[in-house]
Amino acid sequence: MTREYLQAWYNNGDISYSEKERLNKLGVGDYENYSLKNLKQILFCERVAKDTWIRNKIDGTITKIEFFWPRINTVNFTTNYSVAFVRNSNGTWWVIVYRSSYAGEIESDLIVKTINGNDRDRIRRELSSDNPILALAPTSNWISVGEIIKSPYVNIKTLPSEAKNNPDRYILPLDIVKRPIGTSGFYHFAIYLGDKWVVHITGKEEGVNFDSWYNFCNPSGGSSSSAGLGSGTITKYHPVVPFKQYEIVYPHIANAIASSYGKARSKRIGEIDLDVYDYYWKNCEAIANEIIFGIDTSIQSRGNDAQISLRRLIEATTNKLGSLPCSSGTYRVFFDQSLDCMGDAQKNRIYNRSQEITKDECFNGYIEVQPNPPCKIQ
Incomplete structure (x- = not known):
């Protein structure tokens, strides 16, 4: 997959000026190498965060974001899951799991959960395991059925x-x-x-x-x-x-x-x-x-x-x-x-976006950005 400087993608007309500004605000430097696919997916996630109640869940200013695509088998869907670990200036971490829907009356999937920052590797690993729910469910050995067969799971x-x-x-x-x-x-x-x-x-x-x-x-x-x-x-x-x-x-x-x-x-x-x-x-x-x-x-x-x-x-x-x-x-x-x-x-189903396009919307690799200065979702 081709990787170029952000500035090169902008010069080639693949990234607009407003998109480059948004990426700069998120901590993507003009002379850092990224694939166009990953840059577009970062922009997509930023737009989702602004358009949903995610922004009401994340307190304070954001100092670090880690994006990745979990290997969740999406055979039933035409869209992929995207995941972000978000840290604020107080050191609090959240995990955001999102899958968009472009079909009929079917809702998008979204979980926003406060986590222990030291659990990030485990969550990332288990989201791609045979049982993705184990990444997000309560970690205690014994839980009630009512704790898990309910929102947000x-x-x-x-x-x-x-x-x-x-x-x-x-x-x-x-x-x-x-x-x-x-x-x-x-x-x-x-x-x-x-x-x-x-x-x-x-x-x-x-x-x-x-x-x-x-x-x-x-x-x-x-x-x-x-x-x-x-x-x-x-x-x-x-x-x-x-x-x-x-x-x-x-x-x-x-x-x-x-x-x-x-x-x-x-x-x-x-x-x-x-x-x-x-x-x-x-x-x-x-x-x-x-x-x-x-x-x-x-x-x-x-x-x-x-x-x-x-x-x-x-x-x-x-x-x-x-x-x-x-x-x-x-x-x-x-x-x-x-x-x-x-x-x-x-x-x-009736789709409001091409299935061929949505199937390809996912992160390639693990992407880390650090907004400078720290910013809020707004």
């Missing part, structure tokens, strides 16, 4: 009625969705795959299965089904930062469907199968959470206070879902179908 949003007709405008593949079960006060959960398809479990007779969006929203009910009757308002649970890289989640989905995960099987007298569907322990919410978040628990049946060790639980559920017994042929069918749904969902 999970965007929980009630969707308008139009989402039932055009779900790809509002929901991304691998978001969890729920709807009321009649007037029971309980909800049925599923994983949205895209293009009006879901993965869910409706009872121990079927196990995890591939189903239509229409059937999820308008179930027929039945004595053996936990999905119940009635539809109601749809709510989505979107991981702001993936709990598991998506290249891991898709095989887990295929394994779960191909093995009919959760289905009751014959067993010896006195044997207990903890992986069979159960209204309390292993219901539709618990299985959806297990596949997407790596957390095999149901908040609606067990509450927010269930204590978990997030790192160990994700590791355990990942190992289990990755080793479910199923035929390779059946696995391949459902793996391909799940990826096809994701690809078709992208085609169903």
Whole structure:
């Protein structure tokens, strides 16, 4: 990738005078070497910081910024994550994680969090690991489920009625969705795959299965089904930062469907199968959470206070879902179908910016700047 002085990029007409001034203010010297891609990405991040509530989160004047691109698999998106470590004049550090959205009614992803400056290497490493959420989640060994399946780690949003007709405008593949079960006060959960398809479990007779969006929203009910009757308002649970890289989640989905995960099987007298569907322990919410978040628990049946060790639980559920017994042929069918749904969902959305351009918007390498003099986001 070509690197030139900032002044050279300006002389060549690739950087405007106002852009050069903004970069100078951020600490980019006229005779420092940068790729044009990185300079444009710094300008993009500066613009985002001014246009969002980020500026209200960062106190004081900024003395140092470190930019990088985490290796988060963005197969479901057309945009990349950008990350910045920001230090103010008092020595306080923040991490900012951002992914822009240019599609329909789908929100951009943003986390701004105060951190210990000594944790920067760990955060950078774990954002590019199999479980990016571990970079940002509470670091204590035991936390409650309610501390993690909530904002800012999970965007929980009630969707308008139009989402039932055009779900790809509002929901991304691998978001969890729920709807009321009649007037029971309980909800049925599923994983949205895209293009009006879901993965869910409706009872121990079927196990995890591939189903239509229409059937999820308008179930027929039945004595053996936990999905119940009635539809109601749809709510989505979107991981702001993936709990598991998506290249891991898709095989887990295929394994779960191909093995009919959760289905009751014959067993010896006195044997207990903890992986069979159960209204309390292993219901539709618990299985959806297990596949997407790596957390095999149901908040609606067990509450927010269930204590978990997030790192160990994700590791355990990942190992289990990755080793479910199923035929390779059946696995391949459902793996391909799940990826096809994701690809078709992208085609169903209306983008307000070229996907080819947004896919290339990311940092190349680790970029460090020191505003001189220190400045505020304003």
